[in-house]
Structure formats: C-alpha cells, structure tokens
Amino acid sequence: MTYQELSRVELEALKKELDKQFDEVKAKGLKLNMSRGKPGIAQLTLSMPMLDVINSQSDMNTVLGNDTRNYGDLDGIGECRKLLADMMGVNKDNVVVCGNSSLNIMYDTVSRSMMKGVNGSTPWCKLDKVKFLCPVPGYDRHFKITEYFGIEMIAVPMDENGPDMDMVEQYVNNDEAVKGIWCVPKYSNPSGISYSDEVVKRFANLKPAAEDFRLYWDNAYGIHHLYEDKQDEILNILEECEKAGNPDMVYIFASTSKISFPGSGVSAVASSIKNIDFIESQMTIQTIGHDKINQLRHARYFKNIDGLNEHMKKHADILRPKFEAVVNTLEEELGGLGIGTWTKPNGGYFISFDAMEGCAKAIVAKCKEAGVVLTNAGATYPYGKDPKDSNIRIAPTFPSSEEMEEATALFVLCVKLVSVEKLLQA
Amino acid sequence: MTYQELSRVELEALKKELDKQFDEVKAKGLKLNMSRGKPGIAQLTLSMPMLDVINSQSDMNTVLGNDTRNYGDLDGIGECRKLLADMMGVNKDNVVVCGNSSLNIMYDTVSRSMMKGVNGSTPWCKLDKVKFLCPVPGYDRHFKITEYFGIEMIAVPMDENGPDMDMVEQYVNNDEAVKGIWCVPKYSNPSGISYSDEVVKRFANLKPAAEDFRLYWDNAYGIHHLYEDKQDEILNILEECEKAGNPDMVYIFASTSKISFPGSGVSAVASSIKNIDFIESQMTIQTIGHDKINQLRHARYFKNIDGLNEHMKKHADILRPKFEAVVNTLEEELGGLGIGTWTKPNGGYFISFDAMEGCAKAIVAKCKEAGVVLTNAGATYPYGKDPKDSNIRIAPTFPSSEEMEEATALFVLCVKLVSVEKLLQA
Numbered sequence: 001m002t003y004q005e006l007s008r009v010e011l012e013a014l015k016k017e018l019d020k021q022f023d024e025v026k027a028k029g030l031k032l033n034m035s036r037g038k039p040g041i042a043q044l045t046l047s048m049p050m051l052d053v054i055n056s057q058s059d060m061n062t063v064l065g066n067d068t069r070n071y072g073d074l075d076g077i078g079e080c081r082k083l084l085a086d087m088m089g090v091n092k093d094n095v096v097v098c099g100n101s102s103l104n105i106m107y108d109t110v111s112r113s114m115m116k117g118v119n120g121s122t123p124w125c126k127l128d129k130v131k132f133l134c135p136v137p138g139y140d141r142h143f144k145i146t147e148y149f150g151i152e153m154i155a156v157p158m159d160e161n162g163p164d165m166d167m168v169e170q171y172v173n174n175d176e177a178v179k180g181i182w183c184v185p186k187y188s189n190p191s192g193i194s195y196s197d198e199v200v201k202r203f204a205n206l207k208p209a210a211e212d213f214r215l216y217w218d219n220a221y222g223i224h225h226l227y228e229d230k231q232d233e234i235l236n237i238l239e240e241c242e243k244a245g246n247p248d249m250v251y252i253f254a255s256t257s258k259i260s261f262p263g264s265g266v267s268a269v270a271s272s273i274k275n276i277d278f279i280e281s282q283m284t285i286q287t288i289g290h291d292k293i294n295q296l297r298h299a300r301y302f303k304n305i306d307g308l309n310e311h312m313k314k315h316a317d318i319l320r321p322k323f324e325a326v327v328n329t330l331e332e333e334l335g336g337l338g339i340g341t342w343t344k345p346n347g348g349y350f351i352s353f354d355a356m357e358g359c360a361k362a363i364v365a366k367c368k369e370a371g372v373v374l375t376n377a378g379a380t381y382p383y384g385k386d387p388k389d390s391n392i393r394i395a396p397t398f399p400s401s402e403e404m405e406e407a408t409a410l411f412v413l414c415v416k417l418v419s420v421e422k423l424l425q426a
Numbered sequence: 427m428t429y430q431e432l433s434r435v436e437l438e439a440l441k442k443e444l445d446k447q448f449d450e451v452k453a454k455g456l457k458l459n460m461s462r463g464k465p466g467i468a469q470l471t472l473s474m475p476m477l478d479v480i481n482s483q484s485d486m487n488t489v490l491g492n493d494t495r496n497y498g499d500l501d502g503i504g505e506c507r508k509l510l511a512d513m514m515g516v517n518k519d520n521v522v523v524c525g526n527s528s529l530n531i532m533y534d535t536v537s538r539s540m541m542k543g544v545n546g547s548t549p550w551c552k553l554d555k556v557k558f559l560c561p562v563p564g565y566d567r568h569f570k571i572t573e574y575f576g577i578e579m580i581a582v583p584m585d586e587n588g589p590d591m592d593m594v595e596q597y598v599n600n601d602e603a604v605k606g607i608w609c610v611p612k613y614s615n616p617s618g619i620s621y622s623d624e625v626v627k628r629f630a631n632l633k634p635a636a637e638d639f640r641l642y643w644d645n646a647y648g649i650h651h652l653y654e655d656k657q658d659e660i661l662n663i664l665e666e667c668e669k670a671g672n673p674d675m676v677y678i679f680a681s682t683s684k685i686s687f688p689g690s691g692v693s694a695v696a697s698s699i700k701n702i703d704f705i706e707s708q709m710t711i712q713t714i715g716h717d718k719i720n721q722l723r724h725a726r727y728f729k730n731i732d733g734l735n736e737h738m739k740k741h742a743d744i745l746r747p748k749f750e751a752v753v754n755t756l757e758e759e760l761g762g763l764g765i766g767t768w769t770k771p772n773g774g775y776f777i778s779f780d781a782m783e784g785c786a787k788a789i790v791a792k793c794k795e796a797g798v799v800l801t802n803a804g805a806t807y808p809y810g811k812d813p814k815d816s817n818i819r820i821a822p823t824f825p826s827s828e829e830m831e832e833a834t835a836l837f838v839l840c841v842k843l844v845s846v847e848k849l850l851q852a
Contacts, residue, residue, distance in 0.1 A: 036497065038496055038497050039496065041493075044486075044493065044495040044496060047495075048482040049482050050482075051480055051481050051482050051484070051719075052481050052482045054477055055477050055478050055481065056474040056475050056476075056477050056478045058477070060470075067467075067470065068689075068690075069470040069473075069687045069688070069689070069690065070464055070465065070470060070687075070688050070689070071462065071464050071688045071689060072689075099525050099526065099717070100525065100716065100717045101713045101714065101715075101716075103712070103713055103714060104712055104713045107711065107712040107713070111537060111541065114541060115537065115540060115541065115551065115575065116574075123551075125541065125549075125551045141711075141714070144711050145711055148542075148708075148711045149541065261495045261496075261719060262495070262496050262497045262714070262715075263494075263495070263496070263497060263498075263714070263715045263716065263717055263718050263719070264494075264495065264717045264718065264719040264720065282574075285533065285567075285570050285571055285574045286529070286530055286533040287527045287529055287530045287533070288527065288529060288567070288688070288689070289527075289688075289689045290526065290527075290689065291525075291526045291689055291690045291717065291720065292689050292690065293477075293687060293689070293690040294690065294717065294720070
C-alpha cells in the first residue's frame with residue numbers, strides 16, 4: 001500500500017510513530033557525511049604502493065630520455081599521455097596531460113573561450129548572451145563554473161538513456177548563443193546512468209548554429225565500474241564526431257582522481273588535433289609545464305590500461321557493498337510506498353534519489369538535524385534550484401559500511417517522515 | 427683601448443682575425459643551450475632524497491589530522507603554508523599554497539581580473555584600455571601573459587636600484603588605465619639587481635589612480651643567493667604597503683621550482699586577507715584543491731626556513747662557479763673594449779649583457795650559427811622588441827662548467843665580431 005492510499009488517521013498515526021523513531025536516532029548524536037564523492041580510507045590505501053615507485057634511486061628520465069625533474073614536455077610526458085589516451089579511448093596525439101584536476105582544465109577551457117573565443121571565434125565576453133545546456137540532475141561544480149562566468153544555464157531533463165535529445169537538438173541547432181553542454185556520459189553524476197548509443201550518435205550528429213559550440217564531455221567515471229559482469233559501455237564520442245563531420249565538436253575530460261589519489265592524480269583533455277593545438281597555444285602562456293614526476297609515477301605504477309583496470313577492480317570490491325547496502329535499504333524500507341524512486345548504478349560515485357515533489361529540502365534538513373550531512377538539495381540543478389525540489393544526491397563512498405547503514409537508515413526515516421507531513425498538508 | 431678608438435684599417439685586420447677564430451669554433455659543431463633558466467643536473471640531484479620522504483609507509487595526515495590523500499584544504503595544508511609563508515616573509519594566514527607553478531597563479535590572477543575585476547572593481551575586459559608597466563629588461567613570460575590578454579605594456583627602464591620610480595609614480599598616480607606592474611624585486615630576471623629600500627618604499631607609497639592597481643611582485647629568487655657573505659635583502663613589501671595605508675596593493679608570488687624541482691615544486695601567493703579571500707572565491711570554482719601530497723613532501727623534507735636556506739647553500743655551491751666563469755670571461759675578454767656592459771649578480775639565475783646598440787640580434791644569430799642557443803634578443807622587452815637591440819640574457823645554470831666555458835668563449839667572440847662589423851658600417 002502506498003502512502004498516498006493511507007487515510008488521514010492512518011497518516012497521523014504513522015507520523016507519531018516516525019517522530020518517535022526520529023527522536024531516538026537523533027539522541028544517538030550521529031556525525032556522518034554523505035555529501036561529497038570522496039573515496040574512503042580503504043580506497044586511498046589501495047594506491048599507497050604507488051608512492052614507492054619513484055624514489056631517490058629512480059631513473060627520472062622518460063622513455064624518450066627527457067628528465068622529468070626539469071622544465072619541458074608542456075603537453076605531458078609520452079608514457080603518461082599514452083596511459084591516459086588508452087583510458088580515454090583516443091590516440092596519444094589527441095591528449096594533453098595536465099595537473100591534478102580535470103575540473104581545472106574545464107574551468108580553463110571555459111575561461112579561455114570567454115576571453116579568446118574558440119579556435120578564432122568571437123570571445124564570449126564580447127557577446128550579449130552565452131548559454132550552456134545542463135542535463136539534470138547534474139554535477140554542481142560544472143554548473144558553478146558556467147554560473148561564475150555569467151553563462152545562462154538551461155536545464156535539460158535526463159532519462160535512463162541520457163539527456164532529452166529532442167530538446168538538445170532544438171537548442172543547439174537553432175540558437176547561436178548555445179555554446180556548450182555539460183555531459184557526464186558514463187555513470188553520470190549523480191544518476192549513475194550511461195548514455196545510450198543512440199544518444200551519443202545524436203550528440204555527434206548535432207548541427208550547431210554556433211561554430212564554437214562544443215560538447216564538454218566529462219568522462220569522470222570511464223573505468224569506474226562496480227561489477228565485473230555488469231559494465232556499461234558508451235560509444236567513442238571523438239570517433240563518432242569525426243564520422244559525423246564534426247571532428248572539432250568535443251572536448252573529453254578525465255582524471256585519475258578517483259583511481260590514484262584525489263588531489264594528487266593526473267588529469268587530461270582529449271580532442272581533435274586542431275583543438276589541442278589551440279589549447280596548447282593558451283597553455284604555453286599559462287605555465288611552463290605540469291608536474292611530470294607525478295606523471296612518471298602514474299605511468300610506471302599502472303603501466304598500461306590493463307594495470308588501470310586491475311586497480312579499478314579493487315576499488316569496485318570496496319565500493320560495491322556500500323552501494324548495495326544503500327540500494328537494498330531503499331528497496332526494503334521505501335519499496336512500494338510511492339514516496340521515492342532511486343537509481344541502481346553499475347558504476348560511478350553516486351545514487352540519485354527522487355523524493356515526492358517539494359520534499360527534498362525538508363529531507364536534507366531533517367537528516368542534518370540528526371547529524372547526517374547530505375549534498376544540499378538543489379545542488380544537482382543549475383543555480384542550485386531544483387524546480388520540483390525533489391532530487392537528492394547520495395554519495396555512499398566515503399563513510400564506512402557501518403556508518404553507511406546508520407546514515408541510510410536515518411535517510412529512509414526522514415523520507416518517510418517528510419512525505420507523511422507533506423501528505424498531511426495536502 | 428676601446429674598439430671605438432681603432433682605425434678602419436685596424437678594425438678590418440681585427441675582423442679578419444675574428445672571422446678566422448669564428449670559423450674554427452664553428453667547425454667544432456657545438457650544441458649548447460644557454461637560453462632558459464633551467465637548473466643543471468647537479469642541482470636536480472640535490473633534491474632527490476625528497477622523493478623518499480613520502481612512501482607507502484608514511485603517515486599521510488597533516489599536523490592538523492587532515493588526510494592529504496583526499497579532497498580538502500583548498501588553500502594548502504597548514505605546514506606547507508607555514509613553510510612558504512616563512513620563505514616569503516609573511517604570516518601563514520596571508521598565504522595560499524597552490525600547484526606547481528607560480529606563473530600559473532600570475533596567469534590566473536590577471537585572467538580573473540579580466541573577467542571579474544579586482545575585489546569588486548569593473549572587469550578589465552569591459553574597459554577600453556588596460557595598461558601594465560613592465561620594468562626592462564624583464565621576464566619574457568610575464569610579458570607574454572599581459573600580451574595574451576591584450577593589455578598594453580609600457581616599458582620602464584631599470585637601473586641598479588630597480589625601476590625608474592619617477593616614471594612609475596607618474597604613470598600609476600595619474601593614469602587610471604594602469605592596473606599593474608610586473609616586478610622581480612630580488613635578483614631580478616635578467617639583470618640580477620635587487621630593489622633598494624627607497625624603491626620598495628616608493629612602491630608601497632604609490633597613490634594609484636586606479637583602485638584595482640596592484641603590484642605583481644614575483645619574488646622568484648627570494649632565497650636564491652650565490653654567496654654567503656654577499657646577500658641582497660629587500661624590504662618586506664606587504665609590511666611596507668600596510669604601513670603606507672595600501673594594505674591590498676600587492677600580490678607576492680613565489681615557488682620552489684628552483685629549490686626542489688621545476689615542474690614538481692609548490693607555488694604560493696601572498697597578499698592581504700581581503701585579497702586572499704577574493705582569490706579563494708575564484709579558486710573554489712576552479713578546482714577542488716591542489717596536490718597536497720606534494721605539499722606534505724615539501725613540508726616534511728625542508729621542515730622549516732632553516733632547512734630551505736641550508737638547501738639553497740648547496741645550490742649556490744653549484745651555481746657560483748658557473749656565474750663566476752661567465753663574468754670572469756666577460757671581464758677578461760671584453761673589459762675596457764667599450765663594446766658591452768654586464769651585471770655581476772649576487773643571486774638569481776641570470777646575467778644581463780648590454781651590447782652596443784643594434785648588435786644584440788646579430789650576436790644571438792652569430793652564436794646560433796656556431797651552435798650556441800641564447801635567449802632571443804628582444805625577449806627581455808615587451809612584445810619581444812628591444813628598442814636599442816642591445817640586451818641579451820645569459821642563463822649560465824643549465825650547461826656544465828666545461829660547456830659554459832665553451833659557450834662563453836664563443837659568446838665573447840661573437841660580441842667582438844658583431845661590434846667590429848657594426849663599427850665598420852658606421
């Protein structure tokens with residue numbers, strides 16, 4: 001029986017019972033955080049041997065004989081470019097390896113477009129209006145970049161196949177002010193869904209009104225599977241764009257932040273040679289080069305794509321039980337009640353939960369009241385505003401399994417309580 | 427006797443002799459590079475033990491208990507902020523530790539001002555004209571940043587005390603379009619001079635017409651002495667600005683690129699709390715954080731300012747003979763000839779050479795013809811244009827001592843030859 005089918009009297013009785021349960025949990029004085037996609041301690045420990053790979057006795061030269069300790073190799077050392085190219089499914093020549101943060105590459109990419117345009121187009125700061133499409137729910141830090149630069153953001157709904165492509169085509173092919181779209185094509189943040197082949201092909205076959213329209217393809221979770229037997233795969237967007245006669249239309253971003261160490265990984269951007277050359281024309285003004293010793297550390301530790309994939313299996317072994325614990329609790333406690341839906345991702349870092357309309361903020365606040373911090377409701381929407389006040393991002397990676405259990409138990413309790421209150425107000 | 431005092435016949439005889447010497451050197455087929463301020467192999471080797479400090483057995487937590495392997499500490503870990511604050515002569519709270527490149531911080535600082543203004547001022551991209559003062563000779567990569575953003579550069583002559591402060595005051599105090607000045611206040615690039623106390627005080631006491639005027643104080647060589655008994659010291663610009671009622675007028679930049687490893691060091695910016703807050707409001711959009719493991723590596727290896735200074739003595743022992751070899755050769759071969767002047771720095775990475783007017787390009791070309799690459803003539807001036815075609819930057823750090831001798835011998839030969847040719851044309 002769903003909550004909607006309950007009588008007022010039944011709802012009131014239920015509320016009384018839930019209030020009592022809530023007070024009991026609150027009395028425990030929990031202090032848990034499920035707000036950010038941070039790896040847990042066990043995951044960080046996985047990469048500790050990497051720190052022995054480069055030491056005072058190491059040969060510090062690249063395969064090509066360049067000294068990683070000195071200036072040079074602006075576009076990254078060859079072996080690390082190869083490693084990340086293989087991870088991103090592109091050729092080495094299409095990749096530049098940068099510093100520790102792919103977010104920073106994305107920021108620089110938008111910033112450069114604002115000041116200098118894209119491959120010779122009018123700088124966006126000279127235009128009256130610049131717009132980005134933002135598939136929702138999406139990644140708050142993407143939206144913060146476009147908001148920071150005053151770019152108008154248009155929310156595009158997602159379903160289990162990816163963004164609403166009718167709407168994307170409508171905007172991109174007709175509105176010259178639309179210069180980009182933020183995409184997390186695989187194990188999307190926060191829904192965990194992966195773009196279908198049809199969606200990727202429709203992306204590649206866009207006919208943008210703006211010559212400087214680009215796909216901002218943040219493949220943050222490209223090899224971040226949870227299962228060996230259930231792995232999402234997406235089409236190669238760079239190849240599809242080439243085939244479709246749009247070779248310069250995509251920037252692909254990735255990093256090892258959630259493979260080696262957040263903050264001490266390596267990041268990369270992949271694109272057409274033409275785009276890469278333009279990126280490098282700015283990068284050579286910006287820096288003499290990135291941290292090549294850390295690039296060497298990564299290249300020697302992981303060796304190749306097989307090494308990366310093996311390493312990711314160990315991450316999966318740690319993460320899978322946490323994700324399953326959350327999903328199982330949601331199913332056991334909320335299944336069939338009509339007060340929420342959620343995703344069951346095969347990879348990535350998040351579970352996306354949709355509460356009854358108008359309940360997300362109240363649920364997050366209620367959790368906080370009892371000591372569990374969730375991502376702010378609304379964060380997954382441009383400007384932090386979820387028009388339905390419905391979506392909540394759950395990040396199960398950082399807490400321990402026991403903490404996850406406690407936090408999820410509180411979460412479902414709060415969903416029930418807030419939903420009952422909402423129904424009583426109706 | 428100076429070359430100017432020689433008769434035409436004497437000059438012609440000299441040219442014949444010099445041409446012969448040049449052909450002999452050219453026949454050797456040298457391949458040497460004195461173009462960039464790169465540390466030599468022996469210097470890089472000094473820092474190798476640093477790579478053992480963090481290994482798989484290390485406690486990865488900061489003094490405050492934060493895990494350096496995970497996200498967090500956007501402004502840098504406490505112990506590394508303290509280390510760089512002491513190096514920069516400021517309080518820890520006035521410092522943000524960033525990635526590997528102080529040039530990148532400078533780029534970001536100018537870029538941010540273009541798009542967002544300075545602490546709420548009008549974004550520079552909205553202004554008709556933005557100007558920077560550029561003390562000359564100066565650092566080519568500074569000039570490239572301002573050129574990239576379309577900022578008009580105005581050359582300001584330097585003498586042994588620093589920039590011409592009459593001219594600086596005239597511009598800064600009267601022209602609202604003047605938004606900044608590039609300064610390398612200590613062991614300046616390329617002249618090696620350090621700003622006198624009077625110059626620093628006059629900087630601090632500027633009364634800028636523009637509220638968003640800032641000193642871009644690149645203290646790249648703050649502890650890069652060549653001698654224990656001859657060390658330049660400069661006044662603390664942040665303190666002087668505070669005293670003068672201009673607390674927000676300066677950004678100080680520094681890094682360990684030429685202390686630990688170029689490309690794998692840590693960089694920092696120091697400024698007033700108000701400025702730091704504004705910088706962080708952008709940085710939080712740009713990145714989740716910088717490489718904290720590398721920050722920890724630096725903090726634990728150097729421990730404190732004494733550790734840094736001890737380490738710099740070892741650099742000095744390697745660099746001093748190279749600098750002295752160049753200066754001695756210049757004095758022995760060119761002293762009293764009237765065809766060049768040069769600096770004898772107590773620190774830093776460069777020697778600045780001024781040839782007879784109109785000779786610098788020809789000297790650099792002549793050296794290249796015989797296999798020695800120097801920094802392009804003109805590089806030390808805005809837009810790469812030295813109006814007198816006179817200045818040449820000599821970078822003695824990277825080549826070995828033997829290579830330095832060969833390269834310098836060729837250099838003085840080319841100076842003589844080009845000067846004779848110039849005098850014969852007159």
